[in-house]
Amino acid sequence: MRLSSIFNTAGPVLSFEVYPPRTEAGYQSMYASVDRLMAFRPGFFSCTYGAGGSTQGPTLDICTEIMRRHQVPVMAHLTCVGSTVAELEAWLDQARSRGVPNIMALRGDPPQGQEQFSKVEGGLGYANELVELIRSRYSNFGIGVGGYPEVHQEAPSPEADLANLKRKVDAGADAIVTQLFYENGDFFRFRDQCHRAGINVPIVPGLLPIVNFPQVRRITSLCKARIPAELHAQLEASKENPEAAATIGVEHAARQVEGLLAAGVPGIHFYVLNQSEATRQVLSSLGMDKTA
Ligand SMILES: Cc1cc2nc3c(=O)[nH]c(=O)nc-3n(C[C@H](O)[C@H](O)[C@H](O)COP(=O)(O)OP(=O)(O)OC[C@H]3O[C@@H](n4cnc5c(N)ncnc54)[C@H](O)[C@@H]3O)c2cc1C
Numbered sequence: 001m002r003l004s005s006i007f008n009t010a011g012p013v014l015s016f017e018v019y020p021p022r023t024e025a026g027y028q029s030m031y032a033s034v035d036r037l038m039a040f041r042p043g044f045f046s047c048t049y050g051a052g053g054s055t056q057g058p059t060l061d062i063c064t065e066i067m068r069r070h071q072v073p074v075m076a077h078l079t080c081v082g083s084t085v086a087e088l089e090a091w092l093d094q095a096r097s098r099g100v101p102n103i104m105a106l107r108g109d110p111p112q113g114q115e116q117f118s119k120v121e122g123g124l125g126y127a128n129e130l131v132e133l134i135r136s137r138y139s140n141f142g143i144g145v146g147g148y149p150e151v152h153q154e155a156p157s158p159e160a161d162l163a164n165l166k167r168k169v170d171a172g173a174d175a176i177v178t179q180l181f182y183e184n185g186d187f188f189r190f191r192d193q194c195h196r197a198g199i200n201v202p203i204v205p206g207l208l209p210i211v212n213f214p215q216v217r218r219i220t221s222l223c224k225a226r227i228p229a230e231l232h233a234q235l236e237a238s239k240e241n242p243e244a245a246a247t248i249g250v251e252h253a254a255r256q257v258e259g260l261l262a263a264g265v266p267g268i269h270f271y272v273l274n275q276s277e278a279t280r281q282v283l284s285s286l287g288m289d290k291t292a
Contacts, residue, residue, distance in 0.1 A: 001073040002142030003174040006043045007202040013043030013267030020058040033276035046075040064098045076100045079108025084122035102142035105130040128167040135172035147176040149190035153224040177269045180208040184259045202266035209278040210249030253282045
């Protein structure tokens with residue numbers, strides 16, 4: 001099912017993002033998490049592509065396996081990093097022949113050791129070009145794109161970032177999934193700005209419940225997401241007690257979900273980092289376990 005149909009169904013759509021593990025044990029744990037998250041009747045799963053220096057290769061295999069196991073829609077991420085247009089097309093051909101219905105079209109971050117993103121010869125420089133490529137030659141895919149409530153770290157201004165986001169939507173994106181954030185106000189401001197700019201596709205907030213503070217601190221410093229001072233202080237105070245810190249993180253995420261749903265978001269996208277437990281706790285605490 002394509003994103004446009006998924007977001008046309010009643011009720012908020014839950015989606016869960018996994019990444020390609022590096023070990024066999026990692027695969028087992030990731031698929032076990034996927035199995036458990038099915039209890040929440042997700043609208044789709046997504047799998048990253050080369051994020052944070054991870055491998056690019058298995059994304060389609062993982063998407064195919066999730067579809068085979070659960071007959072649930074998937075979205076395969078794809079970035080412009082290191083690929084020519086011909087290579088991107090070969091990958092998209094494969095995605096099509098495997099029946100993957102949706103692509104998350106991204107530029108990607110500069111490879112490790114490089115300060116700035118630079119496109120390869122014969123490649124693409126921005127995500128809107130990838131959206132254009134997909135729309136023009138693979139019209140059947142649903143297309144997701146990334147949005148940044150706290151502004152993308154390379155953008156010269158919020159206005160320029162918004163104009164670039166609009167370019168991706170005008171090129172044919174069906175939905176925006178946001179970078180993680182911990183302050184709902186940042187998302188609401190971003191959503192209002194999008195609406196004022198004439199962006200009318202679903203804007204789906206992306207959440208990463210904090211269970212491992214050092215890990216999340218690393219991620220947030222990479223993507224320049226802000227951890228609110230009060231939450232930061234609570235987590236700092238619990239740093240000798242990881243269980244207490246995880247409880248704080250889960251409760252914060254649950255309050256975020258409550259606030260976002262009350263404000264009518266079309267769905268919530270969880271960065272589950274291949275572990276289901278924190279997301280399960282967040283959703284179960286809100287009575288969102290659909291098998292219960
Ligand atoms: C939901 C989500 C999932 C992600 N999944 C992955 C993943 O699987 N793998 C991975 O490697 N990374 C992933 N990322 C991270 C993403 O690749 C980085 O944030 C990257 O730095 C920007 O990607 P983008 O697609 O948003 O780029 P773009 O939309 O191309 O934007 C990049 C920068 O260029 C500017 N810009 C955009 N278009 C133009 C233009 N035409 N002219 C001038 N400036 C422009 C933007 O304002 C922005 O500052 C994900 C991000 C999100 C939000």
